[in-house]
Each structure stands twice: as C-alpha cells, then as structure tokens.
Amino acid sequence: MTDRDRRRAARRVDTFRCASCRLDVSLDAPGTTHRNHCPNCLTSRHVDQRRPGDRAADCGARMEPIAVSVRGDGEWILIHRCTGCDALSANRTAGDDNPLLLVRTAVRPLVMTPFPLEVLGQL
Numbered sequence: 296m297t298d299r300d301r302r303r304a305a306r307r308v309d310t311f312r313c314a315s316c317r318l319d320v321s322l323d324a325p326g327t328t329h330r331n332h333c334p335n336c337l338t339s340r341h342v343d344q345r346r347p348g349d350r351a352a353d354c355g356a357r358m359e360p361i362a363v364s365v366r367g368d369g370e371w372i373l374i375h376r377c378t379g380c381d382a383l384s385a386n387r388t389a390g391d392d393n394p395l396l397l398v399r400t401a402v403r404p405l406v407m408t409p410f411p412l413e414v415l416g417q418l
C-alpha cells in the first residue's frame with residue numbers, strides 16, 4: 296500500500312444508503328457517535344440488537360420514526376419501530392436531522408387526540 300492509498304483510506308468516511316429515500320448518508324454525524332437513521336426522512340434500519348452500533352440484529356428491515364422523547368437534559372430522542380418485527384429502539388437525534396419531520400413526529404399525538412381538544416376547556 297502506498298502512502299497515497301493509505302491517506303485515501305483514512306479519509307474515506309463510511310456511508311449507508313437510506314432504505315426509504317435512497318439518500319447516501321455519511322455515518323459521521325454532528326452531535327452523535329453512531330448515526331443510525333437518515334437525516335432527511337429519519338428512517339432507520341434494524342441492524343443493532345442491544346447497543347447502538349453493535350450490528351448484531353439479523354432482521355435488517357426498515358424502521359420508521361414513531362415518536363420523540365425528551366431526556367432530562369433536554370436532548371431529543373427518536374423512537375423507531377421496526378416494520379419487520381415491531382422492535383422498538385431509542386436513538387439520539389443528530390444535529391442535521393430534518394427539524395420539520397422531528398417536530399411533525401413529536402406533535403403527531405396532539406393532531407390525532409382520542410378525544411376532542413375542546414374537552415380541555417371544560418376542565
């Protein structure tokens with residue numbers, strides 16, 4: 296291996312292709328060490344079993360963002376559900392995740408309440 300090859304290999308950043316929107320996504324993400332979902336459509340893939348980045352799951356199906364949770368320090372966590380086996384996983388959001396889709400995911404329960412919101416005015 297020449298010096299030039301070695302430099303090129305070191306510079307190469309791993310990428311994955313989004314299973315939903317086909318975007319080529321760099322694994323190098325701002326604000327998180329293991330990017331596991333697409334910043335454009337927030338779709339993930341069921342490849343991790345226990346820890347982020349362990350790549351121990353055999354499933355491989357698409358995982359859809361279904362909810363946002365918030366940690367004590369205010370960080371937003373994205374909840375994914377696997378379309379193949381219904382597994383749930385909690386994942387850190389990245390600095391370049393689509394803010395519109397994050398907010399849309401977070402407010403979805405308020406848009407689809409199981410009771411009319413007018414009820415709140417009568418409490």
Ligand SMILES: [Zn+2]
Pocket residue numbers: 313314315316317318333334335336337338
């Ligand atoms: Zn995508």
Ligand SMILES: [Zn+2]
Pocket residue numbers: 341354355356377378379380381382
């Ligand atoms: Zn799965």
